[in-house]
Amino acid sequence: MTESTDTNLTNPEKSPPEKPPSNLFARITGINTGWIRSLLIPTLALLVALIFGAVFVALTDLEALALLKEDFGGGLRLMAEGVGLAYKALFTGAFGSVYGLSETLFAATPLLLTGLAVALGFRAGLFNIGANGQMLIGGMAALWVALHLNLPGFIHIPLAILAAIIGGALWGGISGLLKAITGAHEVITTIMLNFIAFFLVEYLLTVPVFQEAGKINPISEFVPLSARFPQVFGADYRVSIGLLIAVAAAIFVSWLLFRSSWGFEFRAVGFNPTASRFAGMKVQSLLVLVMGFSGALAGIAGANQVLGFSPYQVTSAFAGTIGFDAIALALLGQSHPVGVVWAALLFGALKAGGRAMQASAQIPLDLVVVIQALIIVFIAAPELVRAIFRVKPPEKEKTQITKGWGG
Amino acid sequence: MTDTSTTQVRVRATPEIRRARIAGIILLVMAAFVFWFFGLKVMGDLNATFKLTLPTDKIQDIKMILNTRTLAFVVAGVLAFLSGVQLRKSTEKRTNMAVGVGFFFFIFAFLAWAAAGKSFSLVGMLRSTVILSIPVTLGALSGIMCERVAVINIGIEGQLLASAFTATILGSAFGLWAGVVGALVVGSLLGLFLAWLAIKYQVDQIIAGVTINIFALGITSFMAARVLRKAQHLNSSPQFPAIKIPFLADIPLLGSMFFNHNFFIYLTFLLVIVLHIAFFHTRWGLRSRSVGEHPRAADTVGINVFATRYRNVILGGLMAGVGGAFLSLTQVSRFEENMTAGIGYIGLAAMIFGRWKPFGALAAGLVFGFARALQQKLGILATPIPSEFLLMTPYLVTIIVVAGVVGKATPPAADGQPYLKE
């Protein structure tokens, strides 16, 4: 393609570049279409995903399906009611009350941190599917500090977070290092390291260093008071200083990417590693550094899962599927820290609302996972959304992040 | 190659030499480990008894009794010899083979150590190896089908899960073959979905695959919780019986390993052979591979790149569908949330380990199956090794493979790149 551009289309005398100067936002984000346009596709994607979700809820409503045979209209009505009930529960669970809002923020906290981790990787052309593993290792590092150092809270917590950062960074760094030295594709290595981290945590939770005394199943000792994240809005709400840390992380990542020379290097390597090398950047080290930063962010999320909320005791499932949610989230947020913040709030709302929905409307929380998967589809294939809504395409877009994997 | 005797030279070791050195050192460490830990550290009179027949076999009670210490010394010797070959200055090294043979002997010594003073059903473990290798191999075949036409299928996991789910429901409701058909259809549909996203919309293929995994996990868990919990009768599928192959099944060891299984296992072996022939000896294979290596070249001789990719990726989904049906209709009768638990990812690894070749996939599948079987059986022997570490081995092996320690794996040249007409 480049070839044909160069030989056929480039004719300077006749066709001066006609593109209007893009604004600063576009320059920074790489989104050339302005605010409204950049929000349009995500909004429509969410809408379509919710509609599909509604269809799934309706089609799995056994009572309504049974009724459908006898009374078609009544069956449909019952389905619609079920969907209405579910989405109402979802909405009020997320936004309907102060508690609901706090739950949204609470759920958004680890999502924001891991979303930033994945987004940072994307910017540097790396696909970090390993946020889960990095969370697990970071969380365990924080847990060790929490359990084994006896310190006042104002030192204990920062130290535990630092441990999480180091743990996550090292775990992520392994993939970066493998890529830098051997060319092993980070998608494969991060997935594999997820499993390894999981089994490692399973094992660690059975050794006395971590395991609750007297238990045989893998479960940790309780985190001492001095290492628990203080709650921000009082004891009734689960929002902890984890949220503040996550927001600070978003600001930091924003600065790192767009205002620091490291971020410049990250983005340069993401677009064109060869040219970056020619320009004197140490591409290999950068790969390790990016994966380290990415892992560190996920590591903090791990600390949040371990130290951030009741019961302050963990099993090997403490990372859940957050690392995978993060991929959807980073895509939805167009790999921009600001976008990721909004996406995290949205996903937090889905999660908080989903829990409420499960409790009051008996719709399994897994519906939220389905909705998230659909959101990725529509974000990654905006033409699909455009085809549905007949929206005109912007000039240029790119979702190609990874190329094939070399051995 | 160059006459550099006159100038000071900083010669870089070629990759082969470096790999041979690393392999040599690893083999040497293994030799020392075996000598000390499996040899000197065990009591000299302990024997390991390996049972080579199952209680149900026609021919009974064949055993192999080995002295643990003696075996360890022999194995250490073999490993040291292999190491010496690798570290010696010569060109012809066959590093991969040496590492493979080395690991084989190491495992043997390890088993003899684990079973020292006890009796251990080797045949049982090898039989499990074959069974456990099946879904991995099928996953790898799915990957090969797609990547040979340059579409990365990281959604194997989701395709397996969704088709396993379908097989359970349809199998429970309408019988075995309905389950099989359902699994194949769902697998193919998810293949079509991947192809559609990757080819029509040029979605980043890894994102598309990850989406399939998340979607499949979400929708099956959702349905399991919302439907199967209330309709338990839909979550109890029948199972395919084992088919004993006459005469062959009565051969000691091999009979139990290969010739007394349900039909999926024979099908998988057949698929491996068929795909090998299809890829490397038919027009279809030549065209498919050309699309994966150099789609533009294929296009210029009139091969329809898009159609080829669609067709193969759908077939890839079908392979995963077979794997899903296998999981639901031969292994367990109930669908459990996330029951694939990463098999699809291991299949992907097996594809790479097997160098994008059907027989390679089978071999890799057997290696991973063995690791899994070992983990299951060692629990019985109560070795001091935590089972979590054995569970990790397939994933560690995968990393070692993609890192190129066991030789460079070269994927199809256009792998992962969308094809754009000019």
Next chain:
Amino acid sequence: MVLELRGITKRFPGVLANDDVSLSVELGEILALLGENGAGKTTLMNILYGLYTPDAGEVLVDGQHLQLSSPSDSIAAGIGMVHQHFMLVPVFTVTENVILGMEPTIAGGFLDMKAGSKMVKDISESYKLEVDPDALIENLPVGIQQRVEIIKVLSREARYLVFDEPTAVLTPQEVEEFFQIVRGLQEAGKGIIFISHKLKEVLEIADRIVIMRDGKSVADVDPEKITEEEIAELMVGRPVELVVRKKQAEPGEPVLVINDLIALDDRDHTAVDGVSFEVCSGEIVGIAGVQGNGQTELIEVITGIRLSLAGTMSIHGQDITGASPRNIHGMNVAHVPENRQESGLIIDFTVTENMVLNSYYTQPYSRGIQMDWDIASQAATRLVKEYDVRTPSVDTQVSSLSGGNQQKVIVAREFDRDVGLVIAAQPTRGIDVGSIEYIHARIVEQRDKGAAVLIVSSELDEVMALSDRILVMYRGKIVGEFDPKKDSTTKIGLAMLGGTK
């Protein structure tokens, strides 16, 4: 028997690539299609090959209108194309590549490799195109790969063969052999279209020349009745000044000194084989040579991108063996890389970002790791003006600039400081004449300010015009030194072919 294109027009967004182009070629005739890069030759041929659909006009064979919507249609009509970038699968054998798409089979789907191999042998014997049918493409030299492409086309019973820039990747010997093959094809009664931007080659081989400029066919001439200068003028639309105006060089101290340098290429073959030379301040040294004779690797080693195997290199007396690209840049070396889009620029970045691509970490653009984009933007604005980069703004993505302006961005970035050594590889490849002249002037200006300049170009004319001293590189070695004022092009060309003096 004639292949005709009538009134072809093809428009791309913002560009009229072909504007009412007509041409025809008869069987047994060699037609050359000559034009600068970007004149619309490749577009025209892609239309002929069914890859593009023209907006207007038609393709005819013997007066019959052809509907070409895919390469298969063209193949069916007897048109075969030998692409500039070979359409060969590297991991396939020669036979597999030839039969691909029309495989002989037994029992339905099984490949009949014997029949395939026989077909390859038959064609290669009857047209004297020697190849081993079972060799893997990736193990064959470029010249042989081209033969395979020709066999592939002939096996499809093409009557008209289109060669797109066939000599660009060939060594001189291979070019000679290639011309013999082409003449053989002509004698066998094939109609041949030979696309090129190399004037001399075209004069050697063609029966008739169609010249294209700015998407139009501007002339249809007989090579016997026209001079080189006239053709050149037709190609660029004005008299071409191949001479770069410059004063007599006043070489000073040696700046770059290279001794017995040895380096490997990516496939671990010796690419630079014991090279020694020096470049002094105030002179331009040009390295001439056919592409692929080690020039790329030489430049990569000097600029720190590739490791050398042996030998020494120094700049201003300081050893630079094993120095990183950043170290080298820090020694006031300006490097214009060979491939601007792959290694010179990050085309998704803005002009500003590209302007600071190798200085972003220094004052005043950053303090610590905090960057100051305002200062960078101001600097970029100044450079854009000083170096005549035509861009709507410094915040424009470089990908939307023309090739010439992209190259000027690199030149601006590299030249905007006190430069001691300039290393420029293919500094004007594929860009418009205006930009070529501008960049040449800037390079001479650097020399006059006292910089040492090392130029690598596969265009001998460019090397001749620009250099004060010419070194010829052949198979990794420097095989001769020449004075562009005294030595003739023929003499240098002979050295490039590996001929002895």
